Amino acid sequence: MIKINLPVLLAERGIKVADVDRQIDISRSTLYRMYNNDVIKVDLDALDKLCKLLNCTPGDLILYEDDDQTDAVKKEPTN
Template sequence: MLCLNFQCNKRKCDEYDRGNIMIRCHLARLMGEHKMRISDVMRETGLSRTTITLLYKETALKVDLDALDKLCDLFNCSLSDILERMPNNDKSRTFNPKFHQK
């Protein structure tokens, strides 16, 4: 998994912390409510397994707007039902330029 900092190219970075994610993806919850599997979402939307899996596991670093639109159509929901911005209260995990030097 890559560090979430765009200036860091390290595969495993101490700055990456799952508990500090600011954007949450609720695809897994929506799929559960609709009793859908990844293969069902693939078939209905035409999205790749990789795209759906990354969103399902909340490990995606970026998301295509077309993918979000297809998911909103599939689940008949708004974007805010899929993505949610969470408050980031832990100010101790800010970017440390010394850590990311090459």
């Protein structure tokens, strides 16, 4: 599963999503979909602008989690 790490990066930098909305020129719906991890495809222009604003790389912003490993962790018994 691929996830957008935007909420974590913003929190680490003390930036609110509303501040990002005011600072860079990407659609509000794109920004909030990325923030809420409700993305089907990534707008490369938006990704570029976010990386510049947050001084990060696309690899910092986009995370990959192996679904098999995630499912295995969920299935582990708890004592």
